Amino acid sequence: xxxxxxxxxxxxxxxxxxxxxxxxxxxxxxxxxxxxxxxxxxxxxxxxxxxxxxxxxxxxxxxxxxxxxxxxxxxxxxxxxxxxxxxxxxxxxxxxxxxxxxxxxxxxxxxxxxxxxxxxxxxxxxxxxxxxxxxxxxxxxxxxxxxxxx
Numbered sequence: 001x002x003x004x005x006x007x008x009x010x011x012x013x014x015x016x017x018x019x020x021x022x023x024x025x026x027x028x029x030x031x032x033x034x035x036x037x038x039x040x041x042x043x044x045x046x047x048x049x050x051x052x053x054x055x056x057x058x059x060x061x062x063x064x065x066x067x068x069x070x071x072x073x074x075x076x077x078x079x080x081x082x083x084x085x086x087x088x089x090x091x092x093x094x095x096x097x098x099x100x101x102x103x104x105x106x107x108x109x110x111x112x113x114x115x116x117x118x119x120x121x122x123x124x125x126x127x128x129x130x131x132x133x134x135x136x137x138x139x140x141x142x143x144x145x146x147x148x149x150x
Contacts (some may be wrong), residue, residue, distance in 0.1 A: 003028070016072050026130075028083040035087025043091045055088030110126045 003024060043051070062081035069075035103147050 011073070013076065014070070014072055020072055023072070023076050024079055027079040028086070030091065031080040031083025032087045035084045036090045037089060039091045048092045051088050052092045053086045055092060057084075057085070059085030059089065 007018070007021055007024070010024060011018055014021075017133060037053075059082055062078045062085060065078035066082065069078055083096070
């Protein structure tokens with residue numbers, strides 16, 4: 001969250017306290033959660049392209065509003081709108097392929113098990129993401145712990 005880096009500057013420029021500026025983060029998170037919770041049940045039945053464009057547009061416009069806000073009472077509602085846009089993007093994120101069937105992210109797909117993308121069999125013996133190694137794949141030291149590389 002980039003906004004965390006800006007909190008001290010927000011406190012100074014908007015002449016507020018740190019206890020009030022926490023609403024900048026809280027408002028976004030609440031709006032994101034409520035929007036995602038409300039939209040997820042309908043995400044499969046709606047056009048993901050339209051939701052993506054709406055989410056990006058709303059988030060962008062709300063970001064401009066946040067940049068122009070001159071008080072906490074103006075900034076917090078714009079952060080809520082950003083959260084709504086973010087919630088729409090979150091619901092669409094799993095379905096970005098555009099074929100409507102990519103929405104189910106399972107642990108098996110994330111780690112590359114099951115069928116490969118060409119419809120073939122198991123990908124056993126080959127790590128799904130070169131360079132990404134699980135802790136269990138790392139060599140062990142003779143003491144039984146993980147070996148430390150220099």
